[in-house]
Each structure stands twice: as structure tokens, then as C-alpha cells.
Amino acid sequence: MARSINIIYFAWVRERLGIDQEQVSLGDEIETIADVLSMLGEREAAYADILADVEKLRFALDQDYGLSTSLIGSAKELAIFPPVTGG
Amino acid sequence: MARSINIIYFAWVRERLGIDQEQVSLGDEIETIADVLSMLGEREAAYADILADVEKLRFALDQDYGLSTSLIGSAKELAIFPPVTGG
Amino acid sequence: MIKIEVGPADFDIGAETLHVAGQGGGAIASFVGQVRDDGNLASLELEHYPAMTQKALGEIAEKAVSDWVLHAVTIVHRVGKLSVGDNIVLVITGSDHRQAAIESCSFIMDKLKTVAPFWKKETRADGAVKWIEERASDVEASEKWKR
Amino acid sequence: MIKIEVGPADFDIGAETLHVAGQGGGAIASFVGQVRDDGNLASLELEHYPAMTQKALGEIAEKAVSDWVLHAVTIVHRVGKLSVGDNIVLVITGSDHRQAAIESCSFIMDKLKTVAPFWKKETRADGAVKWIEERASDVEASEKWKR
Numbered sequence: 001m002a003r004s005i006n007i008i009y010f011a012w013v014r015e016r017l018g019i020d021q022e023q024v025s026l027g028d029e030i031e032t033i034a035d036v037l038s039m040l041g042e043r044e045a046a047y048a049d050i051l052a053d054v055e056k057l058r059f060a061l062d063q064d065y066g067l068s069t070s071l072i073g074s075a076k077e078l079a080i081f082p083p084v085t086g087g
Numbered sequence: 088m089a090r091s092i093n094i095i096y097f098a099w100v101r102e103r104l105g106i107d108q109e110q111v112s113l114g115d116e117i118e119t120i121a122d123v124l125s126m127l128g129e130r131e132a133a134y135a136d137i138l139a140d141v142e143k144l145r146f147a148l149d150q151d152y153g154l155s156t157s158l159i160g161s162a163k164e165l166a167i168f169p170p171v172t173g174g
Numbered sequence: 175m176i177k178i179e180v181g182p183a184d185f186d187i188g189a190e191t192l193h194v195a196g197q198g199g200g201a202i203a204s205f206v207g208q209v210r211d212d213g214n215l216a217s218l219e220l221e222h223y224p225a226m227t228q229k230a231l232g233e234i235a236e237k238a239v240s241d242w243v244l245h246a247v248t249i250v251h252r253v254g255k256l257s258v259g260d261n262i263v264l265v266i267t268g269s270d271h272r273q274a275a276i277e278s279c280s281f282i283m284d285k286l287k288t289v290a291p292f293w294k295k296e297t298r299a300d301g302a303v304k305w306i307e308e309r310a311s312d313v314e315a316s317e318k319w320k321r
Numbered sequence: 322m323i324k325i326e327v328g329p330a331d332f333d334i335g336a337e338t339l340h341v342a343g344q345g346g347g348a349i350a351s352f353v354g355q356v357r358d359d360g361n362l363a364s365l366e367l368e369h370y371p372a373m374t375q376k377a378l379g380e381i382a383e384k385a386v387s388d389w390v391l392h393a394v395t396i397v398h399r400v401g402k403l404s405v406g407d408n409i410v411l412v413i414t415g416s417d418h419r420q421a422a423i424e425s426c427s428f429i430m431d432k433l434k435t436v437a438p439f440w441k442k443e444t445r446a447d448g449a450v451k452w453i454e455e456r457a458s459d460v461e462a463s464e465k466w467k468r
Contacts, residue, residue, distance in 0.1 A: 011293035012305045063226040083308035086292025087207055087263050098440035099452045150373040170455035173439025174354055174410050188335025200357030210347030272430055280423045
């Protein structure tokens with residue numbers, strides 16, 4: 001059965017991609033956040049460029065921080081953003 | 088020439104002595120704060136009792152902290168009080 | 175006892191302090207962060223991740239309450255467009271003891287800086303726009319807590 | 322830039338914070354100490370040594386300004402008869418950086434507690450009267466600064 005996830009972008013990631021969120025279907029081979037990033041990059045070259053440096057990105061699965069190696073599991077929302085700078 | 092100093096008391100020192108300040112003449116033999124305490128105690132037994140434990144007292148000469156061994160010098164005011172408890 | 179507010183509205187430091195003080199203890203520590211005038215800043219835009227912000231701030235506050243003996247924690251963080259001198263963030267902690275109040279306030283700010291999903295974009299007087307980058311000193315300050 | 326007030330009058334935390342914030346920087350830390358309700362406290366009387374208080378608080382503030390980069394320091398300390406919940410002391414520091422603001426605020430409170438010539442006398446609900454004694458934890462907190 002096809003899984004899907006809502007991917008949500010913030011700050012310069014959102015601005016450079018030109019999109020604030022998108023619903024994406026995940027094939028069975030997609031296990032980790034890194035897999036999602038690869039899939040997005042293969043789909044569109046601009047994504048590969050913008051999301052290339054995972055050191056400059058932070059990730060949250062269903063509003064909890066994750067790493068690029070974190071398993072997507074049954075998460076409904078993946079957020080991709082730069083390091084936070086509030087306060 | 089006779090020296091004199093104003094001695095000023097605070098908190099329970101003031102209450103137990105029953106006086107908030109007094110002008111006291113100092114003989115030439117009076118060099119340190121401890122000498123002043125001894126002199127006061129010899130003058131009046133109640134003072135000896137109340138000022139007996141220098142560990143429980145703090146001293147200031149002209150509004151700067153001193154120790155019982157500090158020299159009186161030309162100070163005009165000696166304050167005797169318990170450890171401070173503000174804030 | 176934990177109060178968290180995130181939104182465009184400004185806050186009233188005096189009123190928020192009274193609110194914390196009213197919950198007991200005699201020691202209230204607070205920190206206010208404002209938009210700092212560094213010479214040619216025109217404005218600051220604060221973006222956040224609404225679904226995650228409340229949760230992240232709530233977890234920081236809960237951790238403070240579990241690690242120090244506190245009567246109250248208030249965190250207010252503004253979002254949207256702000257000008258030089260405007261309030262950005264307010265953290266207030268109330269305790270029986272001043273060290274607990276001050277330390278926990280410092281802890282909350284350090285964690286908020288590195289964990290809460292806010293992003294600042296600055297516009298310079300000449301029109302240049304830039305997303306503020308993470309500072310190494312903030313990461314160090316956050317990591318030093320070991321909690 | 323250094324403001325020190327000692328007297329019976331209450332203080333307005335919001336107004337005092339604005340005063341510090343108005344002197345620059347974007348980081349304002351404050352501490353408020355109040356008369357704590359520990360169950361049967363009726364009132365608190367604060368005595369001080371007027372000629373020395375201003376000097377002692379001034380020296381603490383000057384030390385803070387020399388050891389941290391601060392735009393402003395405000396210290397307000399009340400004297401006279403106070404009731405449960407009343408404000409006693411307010412310390413506010415303003416800086417470009419939050420650690421400088423928070424640390425210097427903590428330093429000022431620790432030094433004030435052990436150096437500034439104030440004494441508290443408490444009256445219990447049953448009429449018992451007692452001068453508060455120095456706490457070892459306050460002495461330790463003051464000494465840990467090594468400055």
C-alpha cells in the first residue's frame with residue numbers, strides 16, 4: 001500500500017525551494033530521512049542542490065527532532081529547516 | 088592629643104546594647120578594632136558579653152569593611168553589626 | 175503554572191512578572207530579549223513552525239520544572255515583523271531560591287535558542303535581506319547543561 | 322548608567338526594565354526578591370546602614386560593569402516594614418549578550434546578599450521576633466565568583 005508524507009519547509013529552505021509544503025508518496029524502499037532527501041533530489045535537480053548539505057539542515061518527524069538516519073516509520077509530517085535562531 | 092571615634096551599632100547589636108551610636112574617646116594605646124572592643128567591655132560588663140564573639144560580628148571603618156585586627160588609624164566612624172542579611 | 179505564549183502580540187513585563195510572583199516563592203528571575211540596534215538593522219522577521227513551537231517550548235519548561243524547584247515558568251515568544259528595540263522573547267521563573275530561579279531562566283533561554291523552531295530574517299537599512307545563522311556560542315551554551 | 326535606589330518606596334518592575342532596555346543592548350536580565358510566605362510570617366523589618374549602603378551597592382555595580390560588558394545596571398532595595406508578598410530587591414542588567422546579562426545579575430545578587438549592609442528582622446504570626454541569620458549557602462555563592 002502506498003505511503004505518503006507531508007513535507008514542510010521553513011526559512012531559507014522554504015524560500016529557496018519556493019514551496020512551503022508538499023504531500024509526497026513514499027515507495028517501499030524509502031526508510032530514512034536521507035532516503036527522502038535522495039528521492040526529492042532525483043525528482044528535481046534544484047532540490048538536490050538546496051538539500052545537498054545535510055549538516056546545514058535540521059529535521060523533525062511529527063514535530064520531534066530527527067537525524068538524517070532516522071526512520072520515517074509511520075510519521076505523517078517531515079519538517080526540513082535550517083538550524084533554529086530564535087530567542 | 089585625644090582621639091575620638093563615633094561607634095555605630097546595627098540590628099541585634101544595637102538592640103542588645105540599647106544604643107544606636109556613641110562618641111568614644113580613644114587612648115593612645117587603642118590601635119585596632121579589637122582594642123576598641125576590649126575597651127568597651129572593660130568600661131561596661133554588658134558590652135563585654137554582647138561583643139564577646141567577634142566571629143558573629145562584622146566591622147566597618149568609615150563605611151569600608153575591616154577585621155578585628157584592622158588599625159583604627161584616623162577613621163571617624165566605626166560600625167559594629169551582625170553579618171548582613173539583605174536581598 | 176507553566177504558561178507559554180507564541181504570537182505577534184507584544185508582552186507586558188510587569189504584568190507577566192506579577193503573574194509569576196503570584197504563584198508563590200520569593201525569587202523571580204527573568205530575561206527579556208529585544209531586537210538589538212547594531213547600527214543598520216531595519217527590521218527583523220520571525221518565522222516559526224507553529225505545530226512544533228508550543229511542544230518544544232513546553233518540553234523545555236517541563237525539563238526546567240523537573241530539574242529545579244519552581245513555582246512557575248512563563249515563556250512568551252513573538253513572531254512576525256519586528257523593529258529595533260521591540261521585545262522578542264520573555265522568560266520568567268519563580269522559585270523559593272534565587273539560584274534556582276536564575277539558573278533555570280538561563281537554562282530555558284539556552285535551550286530555546288537551539289531547540290525551539292524559530293528563524294530570524296533581518297533586513298538591513300540598505301535593503302539587504304539575510305537569514306540569521308546559528309551561532310557556535312549558542313550551541314556550546316546549550317550543550318554545557320548536560321541535561 | 323548605574324542606578325541605585327534604597328528607600329521604603331516600592332518599585333515598578335516594568336518601568337525599571339524599560340529604563341534599562343532604553344540604554345541599549347538587546348539582553349535584559351532581572352531578579353526580583355520578595356517577602357516569602359513560609360507559613361506563619363507576619364512581617365519583615367529591613368534595617369540598613371545608610372552611609373554605607375549606597376557605597377557598597379555602588380561598588381558591586383561598578384565591579385559588574387568592569388567584569389562584563391553592560392549597558393546599564395539598576396539596583397533597588399527597600400527598607401522599613403514589609404509584608405508577605407512585598408517586593409524587597411530588584412536587580413536589572415542590560416547587555417548585548419544574554420550570558421553577560423544573566424551572569425552579572427546573578428553576581429550582583431550574590432554579592433549584595435553578603436556585602437550590602439541590610440539586616441532583616443522577622444515577626445511571626447505568634448508575635449515572636451527574630452533577626453535573620455546569615456546563611457552558609459549565601460556565603461558560598463558569594464565566594465564562588467572569585468572576583
